[in-house]
């Protein structure tokens with residue numbers, strides 16, 4: 350009997366999903382876009398994990414499925430993917446028309462609402478105090494701390510010259526975290542290579558932050574109250590993320606107030622992006638010694654023979670054109686933020702993609718596909 354009920358429920362769910370899928374596909378077709386069907390929600394965790402493999406499978410097929418505009422119809426939503434630079438520029442500029450998909454971004458509210466998750470009317474209010482500290486004065490501190498950290502990393506790496514560097518990727522993570530901790534929160538740390546223990550027993554600020562960011566996917570996906578009852582290693586992660594005062598009233602790790610807003614979203618947005626970019630730049634320069642020599646020649650010329658300790662941000666940074674070019678090209682091909690999601694809110698929106706203008710109904714999702722835009726053969730004749 351129970352088996353029959355389960356089969357009945359599963360069948361009803363499948364029929365309902367199929368009907369929703371077909372309704373969304375019809376709506377997307379009515380817009381005049383090529384449509385791909387996806388039988389599950391585009392935000393389904395398993396689909397998110399599996400989709401890179403799926404797309405690379407599609408790439409291997411002898412058909413041209415890539416287009417700079419297409420829609421993905423799923424039982425839950427319609428998602429229009431755009432790789433046209435003018436359309437993307439238009440979408441990201443019209444923030445009120447194409448808003449953050451707050452429901453989907455809810456998982457980022459680990460410590461409470463933040464700039465990436467608030468609805469449009471609240472966005473400017475949160476944005477103003479966030480943007481104020483990102484000025485030239487703080488950039489001089491970023492420069493000085495980055496120089497100090499890079500010195501530490503360099504000193505460690507030269508020790509490993511023969512054996513090979515154990516993990517350059519972990520080391521660039523440490524470097525980026527240390528710069529964030531020192532400049533953003535006045536907590537300077539010396540560089541620590543990846544072979545040393547990644548966290549201290551005492552659970553300092555930087556270590557708690559490192560633990561939270563290293564386990565961010567787990568913290569975002571598994572509800573906090575579930576993690577709290579799991580013993581063992583996960584307890585450490587939960588403590589680093591919650592860390593209210595203990596029984597003696599001593600604060601360990603990060604309090605919710607400290608983390609909320611400024612800390613979490615700035616570190617979340619700034620940590621992996623910077624660390625991965627530095628890791629890719631390092632590898633690419635190692636693979637292209639001619640480019641490495643070209644960039645080094647510029648730094649030597651700009652430094653005018655001064656020792657590294659005296660290298661000055663205002664004098665040197667603007668003259669690093671070759672260095673900037675290498676970072677731009679690395680960010681074009683190995684971009685840490687591959688897509689920007691948004692959704693049409695309030696009323697239907699007009700958007701022009703290529704030679705066509707579409708009127709998109711409320712509730713349709715957009716994916717500004719930056720990776721596609723930055724590698725699309727229509728715009729880039731020689732990709733690498």
Ligand code: HEM
Nearest residue numbers: 441464465476614615616618619620622623626685686689
């Ligand atoms: C290679 C480095 C980085 C890249 C490629 C990058 C890229 C991006 C992109 C594409 C966005 C989305 C913008 C939008 O929605 O229009 C973003 C947002 C953001 N980034 Fe970065 N970022 C980098 C480094 C950083 C750093 C170092 C910080 C902080 C210290 C930071 C803080 C933020 C914040 C707070 C937001 C949300 C802003 C908002 O919603 O208005 N990012 N970043």
